[in-house]
Amino acid sequence: MALHTFSIDDALAALPGFPELRGRRTRLRGPRESDADALFAVFSDARVMRYWSRPPMTSRDEAAGLVAECHEQFEARTHLGWVITARDDDEAIGTCTLFHFDARNRRAEIGYALRADRWGQGLARDAVSRAIAWAIAHLGLHRIEADIDPRNDASRRLLHAIGFRTxxxxxxxxxxxxxxxxxxxxGLLAQDWRDG
Ligand SMILES: CC(C)(COP(=O)(O)OP(=O)(O)OC[C@H]1O[C@@H](n2cnc3c(N)ncnc32)[C@H](O)[C@@H]1OP(=O)(O)O)[C@@H](O)C(=O)NCCC(=O)NCCS
Known part of the structure; x- marks a missing residue:
């Protein structure tokens, strides 16, 4: 087992801002107030929210609230809530969040969502895979967990493709x-990660 000389908490505290990550086909960046309309389009769609932990958004204010919440949670270093864009575009088409950081056990949880018209193109896999690679390398995570609805076949296929096991x-x-x-x-152990 690899020995790490820094803690997840120290690595999170040292981040000057949202790390910007580039995948082969996507980019992850910090959310902006100007993303509210685009995020409302993602999270007001009943298809996207079918297996989500809360019902679809019904007002743009909820999306603006989500952006504000992501910044508060980043300041507190409890969540890293990126927006996903296509590689060469700046429009938010989804989110990818690392949360439930447990420094002592070097683990965290991941969640993600993508606008429905971009499903099935491997974009979420690219973004989630990039976030995990970054978290293993820069936070020293040993284990990453995900909690999905067992009916969510697309989410399971994505996770299994990058090395998670049910x-x-x-x-x-x-x-x-x-x-x-x-x-x-x-769950995914760091040594089992596969590039999506
Ligand atoms: C889960 C989600 C992010 C997957 O996004 P995606 O960009 O379609 O993912 P990928 O293109 O990498 O596809 C992953 C796999 O699922 C398959 N897939 C995509 N949509 C599917 C669907 N509706 N039903 C079954 N399989 C599907 C893909 O073909 C691919 O399988 P393959 O590797 O065998 O080709 C997207 O469906 C989504 O945003 N869902 C709503 C939010 C959600 O449920 N998030 C997960 C909760 S943690």
């Missing part, structure tokens, strides 16, 4: 808009 099922863990859903728990 590790278990938690029953009726989410209640969203009156629906009760199980959680499929997946």
């Amino acid at each position: 590790e278990g099922l938690m029953r009726e863990r989410w209640i969203v808009g009156g629906d009760i859903a199980d959680s499929e728990v997946l």
Whole structure:
């Protein structure tokens, strides 16, 4: 097992701002106030929110609130909530977030969403894979976890493609808009990461 001489907390505290990451086909950058319309387009779509942990947004203010929340959470270093853009475009087409940092056990959780008209092109895989590679290299993460709805085949395929394994099922863990859903728990160990 690799020994790290720095802690995740120190590495997060030392970040001067959102790290900007470039994948083969996507870019991850910090969210801006001007992203609110684009993020509303992503998170107001019932297709995107079908297996999400909260119901679709109904007002642009919620998207503006999301941007503000991402900045507050970055300042507190509890979440790293990037927006995803295409490689050569600046429009926000999704988000990718690392959170639940556990410094002692060198682990964190990941979540992501992409605008529905961009699904199936490998863009989310590229972005998620890049975020994980960065977090392993720069934060020293040993393990990354994801929690998906077991019906979310696209999300599972993405995660399995970059090295995650399904590790278990938690029953009726989410209640969203009156629906009760199980959680499929997946884990990736740093040495198992594969470039998406
Ligand atoms: C999950 C999500 C980010 C995947 O985005 P994506 O850009 O389509 O991902 P990819 O193009 O890398 O596709 C991943 C795999 O899923 C497949 N896939 C894409 N859409 C699919 C669908 N609707 N049903 C089944 N499989 C699908 C792709 O073909 C690919 O499989 P392959 O490697 O065998 O070709 C996207 O569907 C999404 O934003 N969903 C809503 C939000 C969400 O559920 N997030 C996950 C919660 S943590």
